[in-house]
Structure formats: structure tokens, C-alpha cells
Amino acid sequence: MAYTTYVYLILFLGSTFLFYTVFPKKYKWIVLLSASYLYYIAASRLWLVIFILLTTLSVYLSAIWLNRINDLFTSVKKLLDRQQKKEFKEKLLWQKKMVVILMLLINLGALVFLKYYNFFADVLNFALFDFLNIHIPMLKLFLPLGISFYTLQAISYVIDVYRGKYKADRNFGRVALFLTFFPTIVEGPIARYDQVAHQLYEGHSFHYENLTQGTQLILWGMFKKIVIADRANMLVNFVFGDYLKFSGISVVFAIIFYTIQLYTEFSGAMDIVRGSAQIFSVHLPDNFKQPFFAKSINEFWQRWHITLGAWLRDYVFYSVSLSNPFKKFNHFVRNHCNEYLSKLLPATTALFFVWICNGLWHGASMKYVMYGMYYYIIMVIGMFMEPVFYKVKNALHINKETRYFHIFQVLRTVLIVNIGMLIFRADTLSSAFHMFISCFDNFNFDISVLAHLGLSVNDIMVVLIGTIVVFIVGLFKEKGIEIRKSIAKWNIVPRWTFYIVGLFVVIIFGAYGRGYDIVSFIYAQF
Amino acid sequence: MEEKVDMKKHILNISKIVIFLSICAFLLVYISPIFVPKNNSNQSGIKYENARGFYGENKNTVDVLAIGNSDLYSAMNPLQIWNEQGYTSYVCAEPQQSIFAAYYMLKEVLTCQKPKVVILEVDELFSKNEAEDIDEAINNALKYAFPLFEYHSRWKDLTVNDFQDRDPDYKTRMESKGYIFHNNIKSNPDGFKYLAKNRNASITQTTQMYLKKFIDLAHDHGAEVMFVWFPSATTATTKRHESVQRLSKSLNIPFIDFNIDQFDTGFDWQTDTRDGGNHLNYSGASKITKFLGQYLKENYELTDHRDNPKYVQWNKDYQTFMKKNKLHY
Numbered sequence: 065m066a067y068t069t070y071v072y073l074i075l076f077l078g079s080t081f082l083f084y085t086v087f088p089k090k091y092k093w094i095v096l097l098s099a100s101y102l103y104y105i106a107a108s109r110l111w112l113v114i115f116i117l118l119t120t121l122s123v124y125l126s127a128i129w130l131n132r133i134n135d136l137f138t139s140v141k142k143l144l145d146r147q148q149k150k151e152f153k154e155k156l157l158w159q160k161k162m163v164v165i166l167m168l169l170i171n172l173g174a175l176v177f178l179k180y181y182n183f184f185a186d187v188l189n190f191a192l193f194d195f196l197n198i199h200i201p202m203l204k205l206f207l208p209l210g211i212s213f214y215t216l217q218a219i220s221y222v223i224d225v226y227r228g229k230y231k232a233d234r235n236f237g238r239v240a241l242f243l244t245f246f247p248t249i250v251e252g253p254i255a256r257y258d259q260v261a262h263q264l265y266e267g268h269s270f271h272y273e274n275l276t277q278g279t280q281l282i283l284w285g286m287f288k289k290i291v292i293a294d295r296a297n298m299l300v301n302f303v304f305g306d307y308l309k310f311s312g313i314s315v316v317f318a319i320i321f322y323t324i325q326l327y328t329e330f331s332g333a334m335d336i337v338r339g340s341a342q343i344f345s346v347h348l349p350d351n352f353k354q355p356f357f358a359k360s361i362n363e364f365w366q367r368w369h370i371t372l373g374a375w376l377r378d379y380v381f382y383s384v385s386l387s388n389p390f391k392k393f394n395h396f397v398r399n400h401c402n403e404y405l406s407k408l409l410p411a412t413t414a415l416f417f418v419w420i421c422n423g424l425w426h427g428a429s430m431k432y433v434m435y436g437m438y439y440y441i442i443m444v445i446g447m448f449m450e451p452v453f454y455k456v457k458n459a460l461h462i463n464k465e466t467r468y469f470h471i472f473q474v475l476r477t478v479l480i481v482n483i484g485m486l487i488f489r490a491d492t493l494s495s496a497f498h499m500f501i502s503c504f505d506n507f508n509f510d511i512s513v514l515a516h517l518g519l520s521v522n523d524i525m526v527v528l529i530g531t532i533v534v535f536i537v538g539l540f541k542e543k544g545i546e547i548r549k550s551i552a553k554w555n556i557v558p559r560w561t562f563y564i565v566g567l568f569v570v571i572i573f574g575a576y577g578r579g580y581d582i583v584s585f586i587y588a589q590f
Numbered sequence: 591m592e593e594k595v596d597m598k599k600h601i602l603n604i605s606k607i608v609i610f611l612s613i614c615a616f617l618l619v620y621i622s623p624i625f626v627p628k629n630n631s632n633q634s635g636i637k638y639e640n641a642r643g644f645y646g647e648n649k650n651t652v653d654v655l656a657i658g659n660s661d662l663y664s665a666m667n668p669l670q671i672w673n674e675q676g677y678t679s680y681v682c683a684e685p686q687q688s689i690f691a692a693y694y695m696l697k698e699v700l701t702c703q704k705p706k707v708v709i710l711e712v713d714e715l716f717s718k719n720e721a722e723d724i725d726e727a728i729n730n731a732l733k734y735a736f737p738l739f740e741y742h743s744r745w746k747d748l749t750v751n752d753f754q755d756r757d758p759d760y761k762t763r764m765e766s767k768g769y770i771f772h773n774n775i776k777s778n779p780d781g782f783k784y785l786a787k788n789r790n791a792s793i794t795q796t797t798q799m800y801l802k803k804f805i806d807l808a809h810d811h812g813a814e815v816m817f818v819w820f821p822s823a824t825t826a827t828t829k830r831h832e833s834v835q836r837l838s839k840s841l842n843i844p845f846i847d848f849n850i851d852q853f854d855t856g857f858d859w860q861t862d863t864r865d866g867g868n869h870l871n872y873s874g875a876s877k878i879t880k881f882l883g884q885y886l887k888e889n890y891e892l893t894d895h896r897d898n899p900k901y902v903q904w905n906k907d908y909q910t911f912m913k914k915n916k917l918h919y
Contacts, residue, residue, distance in 0.1 A: 070732065071725035106721040272603040522746045560610060567614060568621070572742045578637045579743055 065107040066585060067250070067336045068289055073282070076103065080246075081343055085270045092267030096241055096344065103246035108209035115178075115208040116244060119171050123218040124239045126167035127225040127232030133160050134228070160226055167222050175215045178205050183428035210249040212425060216375050217243055221257040223379055230258055238265040247340040251333050251587045253351040254371040260348060268345035280548060280563070281339030286570050288332030292530040294583045295523050295575040296325040300489065302518025307495055311505035314513050319499075323485045324531050326586060327355070330369070333585050354538040359473035361442050361480055372425070376418045384414045404451075412444050419443075426488070431496070435487045442480060526573050618736040623756035624748065625741040630760040635744045638684045643764025644699050647680065648900070652703040653892050654679035655813070656768075657695055658711020659687040664869035665820035666709075668767035669908045670876060671883035676894030678904060681768030687714055689800045690723075690730040696804060697734070700811050707890050708808040712817045712834050712845070713825050715793050715801065723796035765907045771872055771915050778859035778867030784823040785849060791829035793837065805841060814890065817845040820878060821857060823867025846885065848878055855881045872915075 065072050080099040087095050104113060133156050141149055185200040192198055221242070225232045233239050242261040268274075303310050303318035310318070331352040341348045351370050358364035365373050384390055393413065398406045423436020456462075462469060483500065490496035515521050540547050551562055627635035630642045640663065644652060656666055656679065663683035671679050680703075682695050692714065699705070717723050733740040744752075793801075808815045817838050819826060826849040838845035848857065855877040859867060862874025870878065886892060895901040912918070 065721045065725070069725045070728040071721055074728060075724060106719075270600065272599075272606075275607075520746065560613070563610075564614060564617065568617070571618075571738060572625075572745050574742065577740065577743065 065103060067247075067333060067340070068286060076106075077340055077343070081275075084344055087267075089267040089269070093237060093241055093265045096245065096264060097237060100241065100244040100246040100249065104209060104244060104249060107250070109206065112206060112208040115174055115211065116214060118174070119214060119218050120236075120240045120243050122167055122170045123222050123243075124233075124236055126163050126222045127239075128234065129163050130160055130222070130225045131232040133163070164222060164226050168219065171215050171218055175211055178207050178211065180424070180428045181205060187430075210251075213252045213254055214243045214249060216254045216372075216379075217257075220254075220375060220379060223383075224257060233257070233261065235265070238262075241265060245341070245346075247337040248348065251330070251337065251585060252371055253334060253337070253349050254375050255349055260346065263346045271345050274342050274345045277548065277552075278339040278342030281335050281342060283339075283563075283566055283570060284548075285332040285335030285337075285339060286574070287530070287566065288328040288335065288534060290574040290576055291570060292527055292534070293325045293329035293332060294580065295519070295530075296321045296328070296527050297583050298523070298575070298580070299517045299519040299527075300325055304489055304491070304499075307490075307499050307502070310517075311502040312507040312513075313510065314517060315499050315503045316507075317514055317517060319482050319486050319489075319503075321527070322489045323482050324527065326485060326488070327352075328531070328534060329583075329585065330587050333587065354542055356478055356481075356535075357474060357538065357542050358477050359470060360477060361439060361446070364477055364481060365439070372422070376421055380421050381414050381418050384417045385410070390414065408447055412447060415443065416440060431487065431490070431493050434493055435484060438484055438487055523575075530573075615736075618738055622736050622738040622741075624752050625744050626737045626758055627741060627744070628752065628755060628758045629762060630758075631762045635741060635747060639762070640764050640766065640768050640770060641682045641684045641695070642760070643762065643766075643768060644680045644682060644703055645760035646763030647678075647703065648903075649702055650704040651678055651901070652680045652699075652705050653677040654707045654709065654886060654890075655696075655699055655703065655705035656681045656683070656709040656711065656818075657687075657692045657699075658683045658709075658818075659714050660685045660869060661713050661820045661822050661825075662711040663768055663770045664772065664864070664871075665875050665878050666882060667769040667872075667875050667879045669769065669904075669911050670879045671886075672896075672904050673908050674880065675883045675887045675892070676896040677887070677892040678895065678901070679767065683711070683768060688717065688723075688726050688730070689714055689797050689804065690727045693800050693804045693807065694730050694734045696807055700807070704811065705813050706892060707886060708813045708815050709818050710801075710804065710815060712819050713822055715797055715834065715837075716790065716825065716830060717794060717797060720794045720796060723794045727796055727800060763903075763907075765910050765914075767907070769875070771911075772864045772869070773872045773915070774864050775861055775871060775873075776864055776866050777861065778823050778863050780823070780867075781859045782823075782849070784867065785826065785828045785831075787827050789825070789827050789830060791827065791833045793833055798837070801837070802841070805843065815843050816886075817843055818882070819845075819847040819849055821848045821852075821859075821862075821870060821874065823859070823863070844889070846882070853881050872917075 065076065067073075076099070080095065083099075084092055084095045101113065104116065137153060137156050140152065144152055182202050182205065185202060189198075189200055221239070224230060238261050239257075241264045242255075242257055245260070245264055248255060300318055300322045303314060304322070307315070334351045338348045338350070349371055353367040353370060355364050355368035358367050390410070390413070394410045397409045401409065419436040419440035420433065421436070422439070423433045426432040426435060457464065486499060487493070487496045490499055514524055519527075537547055551559060554562070630636050630639060630645045632639045636642050644655075654668075654671075654677065656662055656668075658681075660683065663681050666679075666681050668679040668681055671677065680699075682699060684691065684695075687695075692710065696708065717726070729739075805815050817834060819831070819834065826847075828850070831847050831850050834845060834847070837843075846853075848855075857874060857877050862870055862877065864871035896905070
């Protein structure tokens, strides 16, 4: 039950909203929880619900266990002297760690086994077969819907309780709803417990503005997904599916179209998701902040899939940085290296774990590992070369604050991101490499080849005009202007005309129905 | 007092929503005719013109109507039935047709034809899951109510004529009467082993609901319904046969399954399929059609029109079909 289907938009979302509206405030959360489980079963297989139930139960109990340990310390500490307090605290800390490790074993264990078992078995077979003559068998495994998303949410909740950010929730329904809320279950955003759990549980009365604004956001998401992304997909599939036949500007176009496709599809999905939640007066965190206006790769990743980046920062980067072995390493570097290295080595080492996790999170294959490493290497080069870049800029008298330099930085980032997208989309690493090289084969600026890449000129025009519209909306956002809010202030006649035109643009120019393939959400596969 | 203000506000807001949706519905009705193809041909924008050739037949002249997916247009040849039995039939089959599309197809056919028998190709009763079926049902209902959803892609081909002349003129006749000729052989070496395969044999509630609507619609127009499953090595199984059998018994609808019983037609998977078992070729269609034509003649009151001058075009179409495909007659 994809978010762009009639069954979701008209029947499921519509009826859930009606039930939510008529139920008493106290029981509204039950409507959302029931709808979320119904969605999960309808979009997946009945028995796969076991995994999300197991996750819910494990994190609920782990968090309460952690609370008990904290409470025990608080109640006993007054009775102990300093030394005893220290010893007791250490003992409890060890217990807390054990609880977290147990929770991680259950949840990460399920994710790693179901998502990565075959990948690691394949790698080990390749590496060890010749030496040990051992063959690890491949398994046919089902991946529970949304496991990559709800597992991260579950872990963040328990670690936050472990770190004392907030107390464990004794309300099982609230924890269950936080993990299964139907708009976020397939593709995120990876929300935090303190951001959404209370909003989901408290129950909101009918709110006209939230209903209309949520619907507008869904329409905007539909425009991005079915007018632009699904149409661009045809050209992308045409070239990537038979890449050996293409070279030069054809490949460049295909890469650019894929970047357009992935951005409009994922950000469009997030608009539909956030719009769906807003109808229930639930405000979800944003996952995108005009990423193609970023001036560096670091900034790009602060604007693209924001909730994943923030999760990796808070639960991988900080966890690695604050771990005892890493502290020792830090100490060693500080004693044995110069200031330049002692500043960069620890940061780049911790970042390595972030990017390997980022790559692997996207998929169980070497391609995704390399995708993560690609960005990691670029960032590390950027960090190590910073003094050199600084000197070059000074020598050439480049003013970093000029508009031209900003445009150069944005274009440079876009170029790097497009190469990353090539790795992401190509079937294998070798095909990505082949396509990259073929960009320089027979290269010329003959854009007429566009008409022979599986998409009619009319369709290409729709993709390009749609992309320009998305760009302009982004440009306004960058300047702090929310077009949606501006339109909301218009008179009813121009305002409704605008909305109706928007709706008919989606209906008429949507790439759906006969002649177009149904394109599954790319991030739903992760 | 505050509650009263709140209630007033709610009523005003709900009224706004109703008015907005009404305007959208009105515009959908108003705009749709612009996008509807003005002729029932491929060039005009009809995707599967073979299935829509019934418009071109003289009004109320089709005796037997068959609705289904690609298995049907590969297996049933109305011109052969005409030549052998003398009554008329038409195949309204589209690739991957669903029961929901079939229901609206039947509704459309009944606007210009009054068949005595309606055959439903039951291969299309097996779908993925309930959610997808509901989606497909809504999709087809929307397309029927607002054809813009079906023909929206015609924005590329719109001409001034589409805006001026809003009424379609569907008169194009299809010589083949919906059958699609294929003469090549790619045998299915495993024969009927496919029947033992383990495929989902349940029929969703939504499909069953639309099946009943389909039958009621046919009955309301005086037509009898019959279920047929043509040989299909890629979808049919014994368990699926049993599911349809149970349904046909409960609905009191006759059911012939050529996968289970070939009725001495001489059907042979070695020679009678064009793609390894998915679809029949002309040889397979001839054998199956021969039996089906005879069966219908024996079990329903169908008139032989071969000597009726009103049906002379059918004789011409038969000859053209045979000549065009270099077949002996």
C-alpha cells in the first residue's frame, strides 16, 4: 500500500482521519495505533508483524529496566559514602551497559541477520573458500517492512534513556505508536521519541488549517513523485539498464536525471508522509532542507536525509568518540603527533564508522559500502587539505564571500553529489566505473540525443519544467519565504484556483496509468 | 458560547471542503470529454483497440461476449465460431485485465450490445492481495466516472478538434473481433505439470464482490454468465481450479477449465503454445475454440445467422482474416 495509491490516499488515510476525528480525545491514539498495525499488515505479511512487536517489547522493557537502575542509584546514594557511591555507580553503569547491549543484540541482531546475512556470507565465501574450503549457505530471508527505519528509532529511544535525556515511558501504547506510526514506517523520517511520541498520543481535535495544509503538502509530494520522479525514471532505466550502449552526454543526462529522480522522489515521499501526519496535527521532523544549495559535501549531508545524518551523528559518532578505546586512541595521538594530526586523526577515525554505517544502511552490497566511502574520502580530503586550500585562496586573492564563489561551491557540490548518485544507482561498482569513464567518450554538447533516451521530448519538458518549479520553491525557502504560507494569505478565489490548477497538473501530467510503469519508492527498499 | 462559535466554525470549514471537492468533481466531469479519444482506434488514443471493436459492430448483434486478459484473446477466435456455428461473438480482452476493469468493460459493452451469453475468463480472478485489489477497484471506478484518469496522457496529442468536438464517434470495426493471431510455436515441454505448483489460490473479498456485481449486471441485461479457464501454464493450478469451482457452484455459474480437462480437443502443449505455455497459438486456439463454439451452441439458444443478409459483413471479415493470415478456408 504505497503512499501514492488510491487505497492509501482516499480509503486508508480518509477513513483513519474520520475515525480519529469522531473518537473521544482520550482514545484517539488507539485509532492511530490500530491504523498503523492495519497498514503494516496490509503493506507487508501478517507474520512479519512479529519482528516489530519484538522490537517494541524489547525497547519498552529495556528502557524501564534502565529507569529502575537509575532510580535505584538515586534512592541509595544518600546512604553511601563517596567511595561506596563511586563503586556502586560503576556497578550500575555496567548493568546499564549490559541492558543496552542486550537490547542492541535483539534489535540490531534482527536487522543485521535479515538484511546483511547473505551479504556477509557472500563476502566470507569469497574471502575464505579457497583457504578453508567452507561454504556458508545463502538463505531466503524476508525483510520486515521498515526495519531499517523503526530499528533506528527504537535504538535512539533506549540510548536516550540510557544517557538520561528523558525517562522511560511506562505507557506501552505510546512506545508502540512511536515505532509503528503508519506514515513514517516505510521511509521515515527517523523521528526521535521526544519529538513525536507525545504528539501522537495526546489526541488532537479537528483542525481545519492542519487538514488543508497537510493535504497541500501531500499534493506537493505527489507532484514531485508522479509528475517528475516517475517520469525521469523512464530515461534513467533506459540508459542504466543498457549502459554499454551509451556514452558521452547521454550518460551525463542519465546521471543528472537520476539525481532529479531520487531527490524529487524521496523528498516528495517525505512531503506525503509529513502531510499525512499533519492531517492528525502531528508535526514530523523535516528530512530535506534544499540540499542542492549546499556549498560543501558536509553541508549537503546536513540538508539531505537529515534525520539519518543526525541519528548517525548522535548514536554512532558520539558513541565512538566517547568510548574508552577511542579515548585511549585520542590520548595516544595527542602525545605522539603534531597539532595538525592530533586534531584531524580522531575526527576522521570516528567519521569512518559513520560513513561505513551510512553506506551499509542503504543496502547490503559492496556498492553501498563504496557509496559511503566515496563521501568519507571526499570529506577526509577536504579536512586534511584545508590549510592548502586556504593558502591557494589567499595566493589567488579569492574572496570567499562573493556570489560567484558561492555559485562555484554549489556547482562543485552538485558535481560531487551526481558522481555519488551514479554509484548509488548503477547495478554494480564496475558498471558505475564504466559509466563514469564513458561520460568522457564521444563527449559533445549535442543535446538532441536527449530525444533518443526512452523519453519523448514532451515528457522531458515536463521533467525540466517540474524541476525548475521545485528549484524556484527551494530558492524562496532559502530566502526564508514559505510559498505555501504566502498563498494561504491570498483571497479565496486566486487561492482555490491555484490549488485546483495544482491538482489538475498532477492528474494530467502524472506519469501513471497505461504507458507508465508503477515505480516503487526507492527508499522503501532500505 | 465558545462551543457554539466552534460549531459554527466547524460547519463553515466542512462546507468549504464540500464546495471545494464539488468544484473539483465538476471540473473533472467538464474536462474529461476533452481527453477522451474521439475514435475507438489506436491512433486516436485507445490503447487496446481490439478489445474496443464491439462499438463498430451493428447494434445488438453480438450473441456471445467474452471478457478476460491476454489468455482469452490468444485462445478464442470469434470468426472460427462464426464459420463453424453461425452465431456471433466478440472477445473484449486486454493484457493483465482485472475483474474490476472487466466489470466496467461489461458496462460499456452493454451500452451498445445485448449478448445472450457472457464468458468470463477466470484467470484474472487471482490477484496479489486485498489492498492492491481495493486500489485497483478505486482506480477503475475513478476511470469510469472521470475518464480523465484513463486518458490524461493524451495531453501530448490534444488538437483543436478535441476541444471543439467533445462527443466521441466510436464506429471502428475490428475484423478479428478481438482475437489476436499468432502462428509461431514455442512448446511447453513440461505439459500439465504446472497444475501441481504451489500458487496463491485464494480469491480476495474485493474480487468476489466485483465478480458478483459482474454477474448481476449481466443477468440484469438478460445475459447468462459462464466461467472459462483457457490453458495457461503460468497461472493455473489444481488448487486454483478448486477455488473457482467452489465459487461457480455457490454462484450457480457453469465453469469449463481446459487446464483440467481438454475434452478430446487434441490440445497438445508441444504444438499449441506460442511462448512456452503462457499463451496459445493459432493451432491451440483452433482446437479450444472448436469445442467452446460447439458447447455454447448445445447449451444456449444461439441463432445461426450465416444466411441472414444483415450479417453479411461477418462472412467478409472471416474471409479477410483467413486471407490476411494465409490460412486455408
